[in-house]
Amino acid sequence: MAGIKASSDTPFTGNTENWNSLKCAIAASSGFQRWLLERDAQFQKLRLDEQVQRYLRETLETLAY
Numbered sequence: 019m020a021g022i023k024a025s026s027d028t029p030f031t032g033n034t035e036n037w038n039s040l041k042c043a044i045a046a047s048s049g050f051q052r053w054l055l056e057r058d059a060q061f062q063k064l065r066l067d068e069q070v071q072r073y074l075r076e077t078l079e080t081l082a083y
């Protein structure tokens with residue numbers, strides 16, 4: 019059976035570009051905009067990366083429930 023390489027063994031050079039593209043698409047979505055409006059002002063001061071990561075985490079937790 020062939021071994022499977024860990025992601026650290028085979029770095030994906032497009033990772034940052036893909037994340038930035040995905041982050042922008044998510045931030046532009048109506049679902050994200052509505053979710054962000056429901057948060058307090060302190061939360062809205064976070065970097066976009068952090069906001070999108072929290073949005074995705076909460077969305078996935080809701081779907082998993």
